[in-house]
Amino acid sequence: MYCVVRISKISSVAAILIISLNVKAAESISPAGPIGGTDIRSALLPPPGNYGAAVAGGMNIDKWYSSDGESMDADGHVYFAGTGLLHVYEQTLLSGTIASSLYLGALETCFGISKVSCDSGIQDIYSDVFAWSLFNPAKNFSPDSPIPYGTAYWVGLGLNIPTGDFKKDRVPNVGSNFYTISPNVGITHTMPSILPKGAGDATELSARLFFNYYTENPDTDYQSGYVVSLDFAGTQRSGPWQYGITGTAYKQLNDDTLNGENLGNGGNRAALLSVGPLLAYDFNIDGKPYNLMAKFLTSAWGENTTGVSGLTLRLATEL
Numbered sequence: 061m062y063c064v065v066r067i068s069k070i071s072s073v074a075a076i077l078i079i080s081l082n083v084k085a086a087e088s089i090s091p092a093g094p095i096g097g098t099d100i101r102s103a104l105l106p107p108p109g110n111y112g113a114a115v116a117g118g119m120n121i122d123k124w125y126s127s128d129g130e131s132m133d134a135d136g137h138v139y140f141a142g143t144g145l146l147h148v149y150e151q152t153l154l155s156g157t158i159a160s161s162l163y164l165g166a167l168e169t170c171f172g173i174s175k176v177s178c179d180s181g182i183q184d185i186y187s188d189v190f191a192w193s194l195f196n197p198a199k200n201f202s203p204d205s206p207i208p209y210g211t212a213y214w215v216g217l218g219l220n221i222p223t224g225d226f227k228k229d230r231v232p233n234v235g236s237n238f239y240t241i242s243p244n245v246g247i248t249h250t251m252p253s254i255l256p257k258g259a260g261d262a263t264e265l266s267a268r269l270f271f272n273y274y275t276e277n278p279d280t281d282y283q284s285g286y287v288v289s290l291d292f293a294g295t296q297r298s299g300p301w302q303y304g305i306t307g308t309a310y311k312q313l314n315d316d317t318l319n320g321e322n323l324g325n326g327g328n329r330a331a332l333l334s335v336g337p338l339l340a341y342d343f344n345i346d347g348k349p350y351n352l353m354a355k356f357l358t359s360a361w362g363e364n365t366t367g368v369s370g371l372t373l374r375l376a377t378e379l
Contacts, residue, residue, distance in 0.1 A: 099293040099306040099338055099355060102266045103214035103248035105157040105193040110379040111146040119370025121171055125362035127326045134366060136171035136232075142183075145379075156194035156213075162187050171232045171366065181234045184224040191216040200252065206342065207250060207262045207297055214246035214268065228279040238277045238284075244270040253296060260296035264304075267292045285314040285329060293338060300342040306355055307335035312364075325364075332362040336369075350377045 121136035142165020149158050168180035197210040219242070224235025246268035254263045268291045276283040287310050295304030315327025338355040353374050359367040 097308075098246070098266075098268045098291040100264060100266055100295055100302055100304075100340060100353070101248055102268050102291065102293070103193060103212040103246040104195065104208065105148055105159050105191065106146075106378070108148045108150045108157075111148070111376065112379050113144045113146075113374055113376040114142075115144065115165070115372065115374045116141040117370060117372040119357075119368045121366045121368050123359075123367035124173060125332075125359075125365055125367060127329070127364050129361060129363050131362075131367060132173070134171065134173050135176050136169070136366070138167060138169045138368070138370070140165060140167035140183075142166065146188075153192055154194070156192045159191045159193075160188060161191070167234060169232050169234060177231060179225065179230060179232050179234050181225045182223070183234050184236055185221040187219050187221065189217050189219050198251070206300070209250050209252070209262065211250075212248040214244070214248075216244045216246075218242035218244060218270070226279070228277075236277075237279055239275045241273045241275075242270050244268055250297075255296060260298035260301075260303075262297040264293070264295050264297060264302070266295075281319045283317045285312045285316050285327060287312050287330070295338065295340075302338075302340040302342075304338055305335060306338040307333065307357065309333045328364050330362075330364040332359060332365050334359045334368070348377060350375065 118137060118139045121134055121138070123131040124134040125131050142163060144161060144163040146159055146161040149160075151158065163186040164182075166180070166182050168178065170176050170178035192215045193212055195208065195210060195212045197208070201209040218240075220236065220240035222235055222237050222239060224233070226233045226235035226237035228237075246266070248264065248266040250262055250264045252262060253260050270287075270289045270291075272287040272289065274284040274287075289308065289310035291306075291308045293304060293306040295302050295306075309332065311331045312327075312329040315322040315329065317323065334357045336355060336357040338353065340351060340353040342349065342351050344350070353376075354371065356369070356371050358369040
């Protein structure tokens with residue numbers, strides 16, 4: 061019974077550990093941790109223990125969105141690979157589960173309008189310093205079912221640590237050279253399917269809302285404005301399969317600054333909406349639960365950022 065419950069939650073580990081690859085504002089091509097990176101089961105935590113995820117993929121950059129939402133041709137790509145670790149503590153807090161995570165990865169990024177430039181190497185470290193999840197089971201919840209009918213609530217604090225390579229006279233850069241502090245809240249609601257029976261056993265709605273504060277880059281005296289971002293997924297669960305639509309949206313709230321002065325061009329405020337399909341599969345090998353997920357996101361609209369499309373793969377399990 062314990063393994064059945066575990067496998068229904070393994071993909072939440074990967075959702076916590078996956079990286080983001082949207083290009084934001086003027087300096088950073090790798091905004092903090094889970095921006096754009098959470099999707100299904102994003103407010104759930106697995107039982108106490110240690111968990112890991114491997115992530116890989118690539119994105120094509122084909123446009124640059126101007127401040128009025130119009131786009132121009134651009135060129136570039138991002139290839140990435142990494143691993144993440146999640147520790148779920150034995151202790152509880154206010155009847156909820158608590159955890160911390162750490163992500164390490166490497167990437168190659170290339171971008172340009174008329175001339176393409178590249179950088180590659182180890183990227184910034186991301187950590188969910190603190191994560192808290194409370195699950196309220198529904199009346200039809202059963203510990204013997206792989207589907208966790210009910211509602212999970214999430215509160216977390218993310219931190220992007222500027223350990224990646226950065227040079228102020230180079231664009232793009234793998235590293236950001238500034239800290240990002242990201243308090244966030246989330247919810248995952250799983251209910252009997254709202255679609256015809258052939259579409260699956262359950263419907264899941266997940267969302268995470270982040271507030272991102274960026275410190276000033278000490279080498280350039282540049283500081284990006286606050287960003288609010290929303291990750292979301294609406295999916296169907298059918299046996300070990302889960303499929304549906306996922307996406308991410310973010311909006312910058314205030315102007316970027318240089319040497320403490322607001323920038324022109326509307327403050328270089330960035331915004332983006334990306335959506336696409338998602339497919340996930342739960343399975344066991346020698347009694348150990350795994351979750352394999354693939355999603356393809358495409359930018360639908362943006363301002364002062366790049367338009368991207370690409371595939372992300374991840375595999376998560378208990379260690």
